[in-house]
Amino acid sequence: MSNFINVQTLLDYQESGSDKVIEMQGVFKKYPDGNEALRGINLKVDQNEFVYIVGPSGAGKSTFMKLIYREEKPTKGQIVVNGFNIGKLKQRKIPYVRRNIGVVFQDFRLLPKLTVAENVAFAMEVIEEPKKVIRKRTSEVLSLVRLKGKANAYPSQLSGGEQQRVAIARAIVNNPSLIIADEPTGNLDPETSWGIMELLEEINFRGTTIIMATHNKDIVNKMRKRVIAIEDGVVVRDEERGEYGYET
Amino acid sequence: MKLSTIGRHFREGFKNVTRNAWMSFASISSIAIPLFILGVFLLLTSNVNQFLGDIESQVEVKVFLNTEVPEEEILSIKNNIASIEEIKRVTHITKEQGIAELREKIGDPLEGYDGEDNPLPDSFVVEVYNSREVKTAAEKIEKLYEGEFITIERAVSEVVAQPEEQNEIEEQNTSEGQDSTENITDGQGIQEDQLEEIQIPVIESVKYGQGYVENLHKITSTIRNIGFIIVIGLVFTAMFLIANTIKLTIMARSNEIEIMKLVGATNQFIRWPFFVEGAVIGFIGSFIPSAVLYFGYAELVDRSQLQLGILGMEMIPQNEATPSILLALFVIGIVIGVFGSVLSVRKHLKV
Numbered sequence: 112m113s114n115f116i117n118v119q120t121l122l123d124y125q126e127s128g129s130d131k132v133i134e135m136q137g138v139f140k141k142y143p144d145g146n147e148a149l150r151g152i153n154l155k156v157d158q159n160e161f162v163y164i165v166g167p168s169g170a171g172k173s174t175f176m177k178l179i180y181r182e183e184k185p186t187k188g189q190i191v192v193n194g195f196n197i198g199k200l201k202q203r204k205i206p207y208v209r210r211n212i213g214v215v216f217q218d219f220r221l222l223p224k225l226t227v228a229e230n231v232a233f234a235m236e237v238i239e240e241p242k243k244v245i246r247k248r249t250s251e252v253l254s255l256v257r258l259k260g261k262a263n264a265y266p267s268q269l270s271g272g273e274q275q276r277v278a279i280a281r282a283i284v285n286n287p288s289l290i291i292a293d294e295p296t297g298n299l300d301p302e303t304s305w306g307i308m309e310l311l312e313e314i315n316f317r318g319t320t321i322i323m324a325t326h327n328k329d330i331v332n333k334m335r336k337r338v339i340a341i342e343d344g345v346v347v348r349d350e351e352r353g354e355y356g357y358e359t
Numbered sequence: 360m361k362l363s364t365i366g367r368h369f370r371e372g373f374k375n376v377t378r379n380a381w382m383s384f385a386s387i388s389s390i391a392i393p394l395f396i397l398g399v400f401l402l403l404t405s406n407v408n409q410f411l412g413d414i415e416s417q418v419e420v421k422v423f424l425n426t427e428v429p430e431e432e433i434l435s436i437k438n439n440i441a442s443i444e445e446i447k448r449v450t451h452i453t454k455e456q457g458i459a460e461l462r463e464k465i466g467d468p469l470e471g472y473d474g475e476d477n478p479l480p481d482s483f484v485v486e487v488y489n490s491r492e493v494k495t496a497a498e499k500i501e502k503l504y505e506g507e508f509i510t511i512e513r514a515v516s517e518v519v520a521q522p523e524e525q526n527e528i529e530e531q532n533t534s535e536g537q538d539s540t541e542n543i544t545d546g547q548g549i550q551e552d553q554l555e556e557i558q559i560p561v562i563e564s565v566k567y568g569q570g571y572v573e574n575l576h577k578i579t580s581t582i583r584n585i586g587f588i589i590v591i592g593l594v595f596t597a598m599f600l601i602a603n604t605i606k607l608t609i610m611a612r613s614n615e616i617e618i619m620k621l622v623g624a625t626n627q628f629i630r631w632p633f634f635v636e637g638a639v640i641g642f643i644g645s646f647i648p649s650a651v652l653y654f655g656y657a658e659l660v661d662r663s664q665l666q667l668g669i670l671g672m673e674m675i676p677q678n679e680a681t682p683s684i685l686l687a688l689f690v691i692g693i694v695i696g697v698f699g700s701v702l703s704v705r706k707h708l709k710v
C-alpha cells in the first residue's frame with residue numbers, strides 16, 4: 112500500500128524470488144520459560160489466500176501468528192513476510208512492516224484510555240494520514256462493524272463482542288495487504304460472526320491475504336478455505352477447501 | 360514528520376495529563392514538593408548571603424598619620440589614598456575628633472590633653488568596595504608612602520654623641536640646596552633648644568583588623584559551601600523522587616506502549632506525546648511552588664521588615680530575590696519532567 116513506500120525500507124527489501132506473502136522454513140519457537148510452542152514449521156502462503164489455522168488449545172496457533180507480525184522472534188528458522196526477513200529485521204524497521212499487516216488480537220489489545228473512534232483512528236495517525244481522511248475512514252469502518260453508535264464509548268464500557276469488533280475495525284482500517292485474525296469471532300453470537308466473516312471474505316475478494324485462527328467448526332465447514340491444522344507445535348494437516356476436523 | 364502530526368502529538372500530550380489524572384497528580388506533587396523546599400532554601404541562602412555581605416561591608420581600614428605631619432599636607436594625602444582603585448571612601452578623623460571619641464569612652468584621665476598637648480595623630484577611616492580587598496587596599500596604602508619622608512624642624516635637647524656618623528646619615532637623607540645643620544656639627548659644647556631638621560615617615564601605621572576579617576571570610580564561605588551542598592543534595596533527591604514516580608507512571612502504561620508499537624507506531628511517534636506530557640507536568644509542578652514562594656516571600660518581607668530593621672538588617676526585596684530563583688525552579692521542573700518522561704519511556708519501546 113502507498114504508506115509502505117519508503118526508500119530505506121525498499122533498500123532493505125530482499126528478493127525472495129516469489130510472490131509469497133509468507134514463507135516459513137524450519138521455524139522453532141521456544142519461550143524463555145522453556146515452553147516449546149512451535150517445533151519445525153514449513154509453509155508458504157500465497158497472495159490473496161484465505162487460510163484457517165485450526166488446532167486444539169495450546170497447540171501454538173497464536174504463537175505462529177505472533178511470529179508473522181514480529182511480536183515474538185523465532186528461536187530458529189527463517190520467516191519471510193512480504194519479502195522481509197522478519198527474524199533479522201532491525202528494530203527501527205519493524206513498525207513499517209507492521210503497518211502493512213492488520214492484526215486482530217485474541218485479547219483485542221485496545222488502548223484503554225482512548226474511545227472506540229480514537230482507537231481506530233490511532234492506526235491511521237501512526238501512518239500520518241490527513242485528519243479529514245482519518246475522520247471519514249473511521250466512521251466508514253465503524254459502520255462496517257456496526258459500532259457507529261459506540262464511537263465515543265471507552266473499551267471498558269463495551270461487551271466482549273463489541274471490543275472484538277473494534278479490534279477488527281482497527282485491523283482493516285488501513286487496507287493492509289495481510290490480515291491476521293486470532294479468533295476474531297470468539298466472542299460473537301452466530302449472527303454477528305457471520306457478518307464479520309462476510310466482511311472478511313469481501314476484503315479477501317478485493318485482494319487482501321487473510322490468516323485466521325479459529326475454533327469455529329461451523330464457519331470452517333461452511334465457508335470452505337485452506338485449512339492448516341497445528342498440533343503440539345507442528346503442522347499436522349494442510350488442505351485446500353479443508354474441513355475443521357475436530358469435534359467440539 | 361508532518362505538521363499535523365506535530366499538532367497531534369501536542370494535543371495527545373496535553374490530553375494524557377488528564378487521561379492519567381491520578382498519575383499526573385503524583386508526578387506533579389513529586390516535582391512540586393522538592394522544588395518548593397529547594398526554593399525556600401535558595402531564598403534562605405541568598406538572604407543569609409546578603410546579611411553576611413552587610414557585615415563584611417562594614418569592615419574598614421584605619422590609617423594613622425604620623426603626629427608630626429603638618430596640617431596643610433593632610434588633604435593631599437587623603438586624596439592620594441582615595442585615588443586607589445579598591446577604595447570607595449576616605450573620611451578624615453582629626454585629632455580633635457579622635458580625642459573627643461576617646462574621651463567619650465574613657466572620660467576623665469584625658470582631661471587637659473587639648474590643642475598642642477593632644478597626643479593623638481590624625482587618622483583616616485577608609486572604606487573599600489569589596490571586603491575581600493581590604494588587605495590589598497591596606498598594602499597599597501602602605502606602599503603609597505613607603506620610603507617617603509617629610510622634613511620637619513624640631514627642637515633638640517641633647518647633643519648627639521657621634522657627630523660624624525650623624526653627618527653621614529644627614530648627607531644621605533638631605534637633598535641639596537637645603538641649609539645643612541652646620542651650626543651643630545662644630546662639636547663644641549651643648550646648646551639648649553637647638554633646632555634640628557629630621558626626616559619622618561608620613562604614615563605611622565595602617566590597621567584593618569587582620570584576624571577579624573579573615574575569620575569572617577572563613578565563616579561566610581563555610582556557610583555558603585554548606586548551603587551549596589544542601590542545594591545539590593536537594594536537587595538530586597528531587598530527581599530521584601521524580602524518576603521513581605515517572606517510572607511507576609510508565610510501567611502502568613507499558614501495556615499501552617506495546618499496543619501502539621504492535622499497531623505500527625515508531626518510537627518517535629510514541630515518544631513525542633510523552634515528551635509534551637512531561638513538559639506540561641514539569642511546568643505545573645514548578646508553577647505551584649513558584650506561585651506559593653512568590654506571594655509567600657512578599658508577605659514574609661512585609662511582615663519581618665520592622666523586626667529586622669531594628670537589628671539593622673533587611674531581607675532582599677521580592678522583586679530582586681524571586682525572579683532568578685523562580686526561573687531556576689521552572690527550568691529544573693521542566694527539564695526533570697521532560698527527561699524523566701522520555702528516559703522512562705525508552706525501556707518499554709523495545710517491542
Ligand SMILES: Nc1ncnc2c1ncn2[C@@H]1O[C@H](COP(=O)(O)OP(=O)(O)OP(=O)(O)O)[C@@H](O)[C@H]1O
Pocket residue numbers: 142143144146147148166167168169170171172173174175217
Ligand atoms: N509468552 C509465553 N511464555 C511462555 N509460554 C507461552 C507464552 N505464550 C504461549 N506460551 C505457551 O506456548 C504454547 C502455545 O501457546 P499458543 O498461545 O500459541 O496456543 P494457541 O494454539 O493459540 O491456543 P488457544 O487456542 O488457546 O489460543 C502453550 O503451551 C502456551 O502455554
Ligand SMILES: [Mg+2]
Pocket residue numbers: 172173174217293
Ligand atoms: Mg491462541
